Amino acid sequence: MPIKINGMITNNDDAPIYRDWLGIDVVAPNDISNALEDIPAGKDVDVNINSFGGEVEPAAQIYTMLRNLSNNVVINIESSAYSAATIIAMAGDTVRISPSAQMMIHKASSGAIGNAEDLQKGLDMLNATDRTIANVYATKTGKPPEDFLNLMAKETWLSSNDAVDLGLADEIMEFNAEPITNLAKPMIAYDNVQKIKSLVKENKKLKKQNSQFANEDLKQRKLAIFYGKD
Numbered sequence: 001m002p003i004k005i006n007g008m009i010t011n012n013d014d015a016p017i018y019r020d021w022l023g024i025d026v027v028a029p030n031d032i033s034n035a036l037e038d039i040p041a042g043k044d045v046d047v048n049i050n051s052f053g054g055e056v057e058p059a060a061q062i063y064t065m066l067r068n069l070s071n072n073v074v075i076n077i078e079s080s081a082y083s084a085a086t087i088i089a090m091a092g093d094t095v096r097i098s099p100s101a102q103m104m105i106h107k108a109s110s111g112a113i114g115n116a117e118d119l120q121k122g123l124d125m126l127n128a129t130d131r132t133i134a135n136v137y138a139t140k141t142g143k144p145p146e147d148f149l150n151l152m153a154k155e156t157w158l159s160s161n162d163a164v165d166l167g168l169a170d171e172i173m174e175f176n177a178e179p180i181t182n183l184a185k186p187m188i189a190y191d192n193v194q195k196i197k198s199l200v201k202e203n204k205k206l207k208k209q210n211s212q213f214a215n216e217d218l219k220q221r222k223l224a225i226f227y228g229k230d
Helices: 015-021 029-036 056-067 085-089 116-141 145-153 160-166 190-226
Strands: 003-009 045-054 073-082 094-097 102-105 156-158
Touching: 003 029, 003 056, 003 085, 029 056, 045 056, 045 085, 056 085, 056 116, 073 085, 085 102, 085 116, 094 160, 102 145, 102 160, 116 145, 156 160
Parallel strands: 003 045, 045 073, 073 094, 073 102
Antiparallel strands: 102 156
């Protein structure tokens, strides 16, 4: 079962407040740690992301947790990976994004208060946080961190194609109806089954048309008998 990054990303202490008291979907580092305990070594770790972001430090903790795994990590961005959620997305050995999904990257923010020195400390912290996030993107893509600092400053929204072009995602998801099988005997090829279904559908259509023609012919013959023309 895939690990789900849904809703807001928050710290372990605040998660129960959001979840149990406010009824808000959140994910915290402990949630991911507990989920990983059930995944055996050597098995792929699938992580599905649908999140508008949240706190940077818990996101960084989850990122590091996933990167430290010996398992192959597959990230699936299903609808949204915004802000701090993009940090977690970069933990994938493979990052897949739905054609209908988006990513959004921007600079960090905070609510610093106090005197000039306090505000300067807050500014220094935000600048360091932005550089750290840009380094995460750079590590994934091989591009310079400055490229991402510029995009973050503009608050950049990315389509699935944009994300792949930048290297933040590796591939766009493809949806194939062909089933995965595990049988001792071979099955008819999927494409051949579809062709047979088309033929059956066409045959039913022809039968319906022929039935209509046959019914009309029978009606005309009955009328001919009734009027003494047969």
